[in-house]
Amino acid sequence: xxxxxxxxxxLRFLRACRSQxxxxxxxxxxxxAGRYMAEYRELRKTHxxxxxxxxxxxxxxxxxxxxxxxxxxxxxxxxxxxxxLEPMGLKLxxxxxxxxxxxxxxxxxxKRLKVKDAAAELDCVFQAVKLIRRETExxxxxxxxxxxxxxxxxxxxEGGHSDHYKLTKAMMTDRPDLWDLLMKKVRVVTAEYLEAxxxxxxxxxxxxxxxxxxxxxxxxRRHVRPHSKWILDRLEKSGVPVISFGTDTNGFLExxxxxxxxxxxxxWRIDMDVARRRIGKKAVQGNLDPILLFSGKKALKAxxxxxxxxxxxxxxxxxxxxxxxxxxxxxxxVKMVADWVHEFSRK
Amino acid sequence: xxxxxxxxxxLRFLRACRSQxxxxxxxxxxxxAGRYMAEYRELRKTHxxxxxxxxxxxxxxxxxxxxxxxxxxxxxxxxxxxxxLEPMGLKLxxxxxxxxxxxxxxxxxxKRLKVKDAAAELDCVFQAVKLIRRETExxxxxxxxxxxxxxxxxxxxEGGHSDHYKLTKAMMTDRPDLWDLLMKKVRVVTAEYLEAxxxxxxxxxxxxxxxxxxxxxxxxRRHVRPHSKWILDRLEKSGVPVISFGTDTNGFLExxxxxxxxxxxxxWRIDMDVARRRIGKKAVQGNLDPILLFSGKKALKAxxxxxxxxxxxxxxxxxxxxxxxxxxxxxxxVKMVADWVHEFSRK
Numbered sequence: 001x002x003x004x005x006x007x008x009x010x011l012r013f014l015r016a017c018r019s020q021x022x023x024x025x026x027x028x029x030x031x032x033a034g035r036y037m038a039e040y041r042e043l044r045k046t047h048x049x050x051x052x053x054x055x056x057x058x059x060x061x062x063x064x065x066x067x068x069x070x071x072x073x074x075x076x077x078x079x080x081x082x083x084x085l086e087p088m089g090l091k092l093x094x095x096x097x098x099x100x101x102x103x104x105x106x107x108x109x110x111k112r113l114k115v116k117d118a119a120a121e122l123d124c125v126f127q128a129v130k131l132i133r134r135e136t137e138x139x140x141x142x143x144x145x146x147x148x149x150x151x152x153x154x155x156x157x158e159g160g161h162s163d164h165y166k167l168t169k170a171m172m173t174d175r176p177d178l179w180d181l182l183m184k185k186v187r188v189v190t191a192e193y194l195e196a197x198x199x200x201x202x203x204x205x206x207x208x209x210x211x212x213x214x215x216x217x218x219x220x221r222r223h224v225r226p227h228s229k230w231i232l233d234r235l236e237k238s239g240v241p242v243i244s245f246g247t248d249t250n251g252f253l254e255x256x257x258x259x260x261x262x263x264x265x266x267x268w269r270i271d272m273d274v275a276r277r278r279i280g281k282k283a284v285q286g287n288l289d290p291i292l293l294f295s296g297k298k299a300l301k302a303x304x305x306x307x308x309x310x311x312x313x314x315x316x317x318x319x320x321x322x323x324x325x326x327x328x329x330x331x332x333x334v335k336m337v338a339d340w341v342h343e344f345s346r347k
Numbered sequence: 348x349x350x351x352x353x354x355x356x357x358l359r360f361l362r363a364c365r366s367q368x369x370x371x372x373x374x375x376x377x378x379x380a381g382r383y384m385a386e387y388r389e390l391r392k393t394h395x396x397x398x399x400x401x402x403x404x405x406x407x408x409x410x411x412x413x414x415x416x417x418x419x420x421x422x423x424x425x426x427x428x429x430x431x432l433e434p435m436g437l438k439l440x441x442x443x444x445x446x447x448x449x450x451x452x453x454x455x456x457x458k459r460l461k462v463k464d465a466a467a468e469l470d471c472v473f474q475a476v477k478l479i480r481r482e483t484e485x486x487x488x489x490x491x492x493x494x495x496x497x498x499x500x501x502x503x504x505e506g507g508h509s510d511h512y513k514l515t516k517a518m519m520t521d522r523p524d525l526w527d528l529l530m531k532k533v534r535v536v537t538a539e540y541l542e543a544x545x546x547x548x549x550x551x552x553x554x555x556x557x558x559x560x561x562x563x564x565x566x567x568r569r570h571v572r573p574h575s576k577w578i579l580d581r582l583e584k585s586g587v588p589v590i591s592f593g594t595d596t597n598g599f600l601e602x603x604x605x606x607x608x609x610x611x612x613x614x615w616r617i618d619m620d621v622a623r624r625r626i627g628k629k630a631v632q633g634n635l636d637p638i639l640l641f642s643g644k645k646a647l648k649a650x651x652x653x654x655x656x657x658x659x660x661x662x663x664x665x666x667x668x669x670x671x672x673x674x675x676x677x678x679x680x681v682k683m684v685a686d687w688v689h690e691f692s693r694k
Contacts, residue, residue, distance in 0.1 A: 164673065169638045173646040213595075216615040216636050216669075218653060248560075250597030251616040268563040269598040289563050291516045299520040306565060322563075326511065 013073040013141035017204055017241030017263050019283045019316030025308065025345035026073035027338045028143070030245075031324030032066040033078045037331060039065045049094050053079045059128035060135065067140055069331060071338045073318075074141040074204070075132060077197070079125055081147030081208055082155055084189050087121035088113045090156060103159030105167065110182045119192035126200040133201030144202030146194050148209035148246070149186040149231065150224045156182070165214050172223045183227040191231045198238045205235065206243040207261065210323070213248020220252045225259050232260025243285055247323055253278045268322030272310035283316030290321045293329045293337065304337055308344045319345075360420040360488035364551055364588030364610050366630045366663030372655065372692035373420035374685045375490070377592075378671030379413040380425045384678060386412045396441050400426045406475035407482065414487055416678060418685045421488040421551070422479060424544070426472055428494030428555055429502055431536050434468035435460045437503060450506030452514065457529045466539035473547035480548030491549030493541050495556035495593070496533040496578065497571045503529070512561050519570045530574040538578045545585045553590040554578065554608065557670070560595020567599045572606050579607025590632055594670055600625045615669030619657035630663030637668045640676045640684065651684055655691045666692075 009015045013026040034040055040062060043052060052058045062078040082100075085092045089112055091101045104110055129144060136142050147155075154168040162168070172179045194205045207228070215224065228244070235242045245265030249256045257264045257279045264279045268289035275284055292303050304319075311317045319341040325334065356362045360373040381387055387409060390399060399405045409425040429447075432439045436459055438448045451457055476491060483489050494502075501515040509515070519526045541552045554575070562571065575591070582589045592612030596603045604611045604626045611629050613622045615636035622631050639650050651666075658664045666688040672681065 164638055166638055166641060166673075169636070170641055173639065174643040213616065217618050217621075218650070219636070248595065248616070251618070251621075269560065269595070271564050271598070274564075274598075289516070289566070291511055291513055292520065294513060294517055296521040303565070326513075 010138075011073070011141050011203075013318065014203055014241065016316055016318050017141075017243070017283055019262075019281070021315050021347075023347055024342040025311070025317050025319050026141075027319040027341040028072045028074040028076065029066070029070075029325050029334060029338075030076075030321055032070065032072065032076065032334075033062045034325060035327040036325055036329040036334070037065055037069065039069075049080060050092070053083060054124045056124055056127035056131050059125070060131040063128070063132050064135055067136065070335050071342065072140065074143050075136050076143040076206070077125070077129055077132065077145060077202065079128075079145065081145070081152060081210070083122055083125065084118065084146065084152065084186075084193055085156065087118035088115070088185070088189060097161050098155060100155065100159045104153075104156040104182060107178055107181075110178060110185065113182070113185050115185050115188050118189045119196055122193060122196075125193075126196050129197050129200035129202055133203075141203050142201060143204045143206055143243070144194060144197030144200075145206040145208060146190045146197075148207045148212065148244075149183050149190060149227045150215070151209050151211050152186050152190070153179075153182055154211055156186075165211070169219070172219065176223065179223060180227075183224075187227045187231050191234045194231075194235055195238055198240050202240065204241045204243060205238075206245055206265070207231065209244070209246040212246040212256075213251075213267075215252075217252040217255070221255055225255055229259040236260065241283075243318075245285065257282060263316075263318060265320065266322065272307045272317075273312065276311065276314060283318065284311075285318040285320045287320070287322045288337070290323055290326050290329070293321075293325065293333050297336070300333070300337065301340060304340045305344055308341065317345075357485075358420070358488050358550075360665065361550055361588065363663055363665050364488075364590070364630055366609075366628070368662050368694075370694055371689040372658070372664050372666050373488075374666040374688040375419045375421040375423065376413070376417075376668055376672050376681060376685075377423075379417065379419065379423065379681075380409045381672060382674040383672055383676040383681070384412055384416065386416075396427060397439070400430060401471045403471055403474035403478050406472070407478040410475070410479050411482055414483065417682050418689065419487065421490050422483050423490040423553070424472070424476055424479065424492060424549065426475070426492070428492070428499060428557070430469055430472065431465070431493065431499065431533075431540055432503065434465040435462070435532070435536060444508050445502060447502065447506045451500075451503040451529065454525055454528075457525060457532065460529070460532050462532050462535050465536045466543055469540060469543075472540075473543050476544050476547035476549055480550075488550050489548060490551045490553055490590070491541060491544030491547075492553040492555060493537045493544075495554045495559065495591075496530050496537060496574045497562070498556050498558050499533050499537070500526075500529055501558055503533075512558070516566070519566065523570065526570060530571075534574045534578050538581045541578075541582060542585055545587050549587065551588045551590060552582065552585075553592055553612070556591070556593035559593040559603075560598075560614075562599075564599040564602070568602055572602055576606040583607065588630075590665075592632065604629060610663075610665060612667065613669065619654045619664075620659065623658065623661060630665065631658075632665040632667050634667070634669045635684070637670055637673050637676070640668075640672065640680050644683070647680070647684065648687060651687045652691055655688065660692075664692075
């Protein structure tokens with residue numbers, strides 16, 4: 001991490017990403033722009049998710065909604081991890097879950113996938129990043145993001161939500177040649193997509209490996225880690241901090257953390273002190289159970305405090321949930337948690 | 348574990364449960380009686396799951412189907428972890444997933460739950476155990492089972508399948524008094540139910556905590572472990588080995604293992620050598636990804652061998668899947684895996 005010590009950031013989110021000392025622990029929430037906010041639901045009455053994500057002004061508006069409503073330290077671009085599928089040649093719709101009508105199952109399907117200039121087709125996203133950065137400059141950090149290659153490939157293969165990732169694991173296990181071909185295509189588009197977000201103004205990027213926890217340690221190490229590492233190595237040259245997030249990574253956390261990224265995101269299935277010990281010198285992001293946002297004040301406060309306490313005042317902690325905010329979460333509770341994070345961690 | 352060294356078993360499954368040396372690693376499969384077998388599907392044409400489970404002759408027949416078809420070392424009673432719900436006063440049907448029409452949400456709901464003599468009402472199960480034991484005697488071990496209190500209580504509260512266990516976690520977190528009241532009722536019925544299975548002839552029992560992995564380590568330690576431990580401590584007096592199984596327990600495996608049981612069951616999200624190290628002296632059961640049963644021979648063989656190799660020839664390994672066999676799994680593949688386990692581990 002060549003930038004440590006070379007760049008002195010003012011924003012506490014960016015400082016924490018680089019494990020620099022902060023006045024208080026920065027906080028943001030995965031899916032902080034979304035259905036739990038009335039302003040978002042209002043826009044969704046007249047616009048589909050894809051329309052919001054692909055119209056720079058609307059994506060900017062949705063990105064800023066939580067920044068206006070909550071005392072958070074970072075904005076995250078409003079987009080979807082599956083946006084890259086369309087320029088690669090897949091047909092995506094939300095019905096309401098993501099559905100791909102021409103999933104990737106054969107060698108021919110993989111060969112047909114477009115790589116060259118695919119990321120560049122998502123110019124609407126880069127325009128959104130530019131608009132948002134103008135609004136967030138000097139106030140909160142701006143995070144860009146993409147799906148990690150395993151999670152994106154699993155959607156491509158399954159064609160939507162999956163319980164057991166049967167087709168994905170079958171390709172991985174029985175046709176590792178095809179699997180590698182697919183992952184190599186996805187990783188190039190993903191890296192170019194993230195680099196373009198950085199060029200447009202993203203001050204950090206997060207790679208979401210939301211479903212990685214369905215894998216055994218062996219499956220992860222053998223079939224996924226090399227491809228994630230390839231992206232993470234390449235992004236190190238971008239100069240911005242990279243957050244590598246996965247759920248349910250307990251079985252291979254050391255391998256996951258050493259694959260790359262300056263910040264490792266963990267879900268709620270691990271104690272924060274254990275996470276810090278296993279992850280080592282890198283910064284850590286997490287890890288409140290999103291369901292606790294439906295709990296009463298007393299229990300929730302204790303859970304927030306427990307995470308701060310288990311971090312033990314170390315630099316390089318970004319407070320977040322262990323996964324995204326759920327649709328019916330009360331906004332006031334989210335606000336309260338953000339305030340508590342700052343209050344409990346204040347130096 | 349007062350029985351170690353006092354009881355010398357002939358069956359390799361029972362010997363392995365007690366960490367005694369064996370000629371080859373014993374193997375059985377969770378959900379080895381089920382939809383993937385033609386004989387089972389045939390019976391299901393005319394009988395519901397509950398009818399099969401509650402008719403001793405049919406439960407015996409279904410239990411024995413995999414024993415006839417596969418070179419396995421143990422039979423497991425055909426039943427359902429939710430059978431205890433009916434004698435406790437809940438209305439259960441499979442539609443096709445379990446659905447409880449009068450779920451447990453309030454103090455009054457919990458107080459209404461019947462405990463006294465509830466387990467005894469499941470006499471059909473104990474009769475099935477007697478019939479099965481007569482058939483399996485001296486050939487394979489016979490395992491009885493029950494759901495662990497967290498998993499059973501979560502079904503009681505949610506009323507069926509749940510994505511986020513919102514109501515369960517809410518009760519646990521905000522009304523720990525009610526949660527404890529519920530868990531104390533469930534644990535008594537569960538212990539009595541298992542004790543009666545042992546009395547009827549079960550030679551080992553397994554406690555299934557299938558959904559425990561949705562919890563944070565703190566939630567597990569605070570709200571679940573004391574109740575699981577209560578059952579496991581009590582069952583130690585039964586004289587038969589107890590298998591304590593949970594999926595996704597990586598975040599609190601040491602706490603899970605020390606709660607009780609002479610065998611700890613793990614899913615595929617952990618390397619077997621790591622599981623053995625973290626679990627310590629107890630026997631370990633697991634841990635092939637059930638999805639790999641859809642894989643080609645070469646990859647599957649390597650995965651089976653990897654688990655045997657990572658066990659490193661230690662006593663006290665029972666080979667199993669990390670979770671249940673999936674409905675469309677090829678029977679021949681299951682047979683092949685059982686053969687490989689014996690072949691690769693033969694002393």
